[in-house]
Amino acid sequence: MSPESLKLYQSPASPNSRRVRIFLAEKGLTVPLIAIDLGKGEQHSEAYRAINPRRVVPTLLLEDGTAIAEVPAIMRYLDEAYPEKPLLGVTPKDKGLIVMWERRAELEGFAAVMEGVRNKVAGLKGRAIAGPHDYEQIPALVERSVQRVRNFFTDLNERLGQAPFVAGERYSAADITALVTVDFAKALELFVPAGHVALKRWYEVMANRPSAAA
Numbered sequence: 001m002s003p004e005s006l007k008l009y010q011s012p013a014s015p016n017s018r019r020v021r022i023f024l025a026e027k028g029l030t031v032p033l034i035a036i037d038l039g040k041g042e043q044h045s046e047a048y049r050a051i052n053p054r055r056v057v058p059t060l061l062l063e064d065g066t067a068i069a070e071v072p073a074i075m076r077y078l079d080e081a082y083p084e085k086p087l088l089g090v091t092p093k094d095k096g097l098i099v100m101w102e103r104r105a106e107l108e109g110f111a112a113v114m115e116g117v118r119n120k121v122a123g124l125k126g127r128a129i130a131g132p133h134d135y136e137q138i139p140a141l142v143e144r145s146v147q148r149v150r151n152f153f154t155d156l157n158e159r160l161g162q163a164p165f166v167a168g169e170r171y172s173a174a175d176i177t178a179l180v181t182v183d184f185a186k187a188l189e190l191f192v193p194a195g196h197v198a199l200k201r202w203y204e205v206m207a208n209r210p211s212a213a214a
């Protein structure tokens with residue numbers, strides 16, 4: 001199936017969408033992008049809910065009408081359907097390690113930033129968790145999120161002192177999620193501390209890959 005026959009519903013400013021756009025760019029795949037304006041609430045429209053009832057982006061729509069949501073699931077589909085330039089590993093060992101590190105980056109880094117931003121930003125009042133249900137913000141969570149992100153930076157710096165890339169010797173989906181997390185953390189005014197030498201070195205390399213602009 002040609003990637004041109006797929007559709008990626010996404011939002012330019014959405015960090016989750018960016019994870020998939022970078023993934024596509026790294027694989028050299030061109031998939032038509034359809035913008036969903038989150039600011040205008042297009043994710044809640046009847047038309048989009050028919051594609052993704054969870055009301056979040058990104059969603060990958062296949063030619064046969066199947067909708068695949070959730071970033072790791074979209075990445076999995078793309079890596080299996082277009083195996084050239086694998087980003088989720090080839091050997092069982094690499095596959096396991098990449099999922100392990102990507103999941104850590106998502107749960108300990110990305111989700112912590114998301115929690116902080118969604119509980120802080122005025123425009124997200126009543127929408128502290130994305131999806132079909134409304135949740136009030138809990139401002140006290142922001143402080144804890146900030147602590148979690150700082151710890152994530154420290155742990156990631158330690159990891160990158162042992163290996164050139166997050167999951168080991170090769171660039172992978174784990175680097176994508178970690179890069180997007182570091183950039184997303186700027187919304188909480190959190191930046192990589194000067195003393196985190198390994199993390200800074202890795203970030204410079206990642207941010208200068210052409211895919212980072214995706």
Ligand SMILES: N[C@@H](CCC(=O)N[C@@H](CS)C(=O)NCC(=O)O)C(=O)O
Binds near residue numbers: 017056058070130131
């Ligand atoms: N677990 C979902 C999370 C997707 C998500 O939270 N997307 C955000 C944008 S980064 C969204 O669609 N927000 C809609 C809203 O805030 O109503 C995934 O992996 O794709």
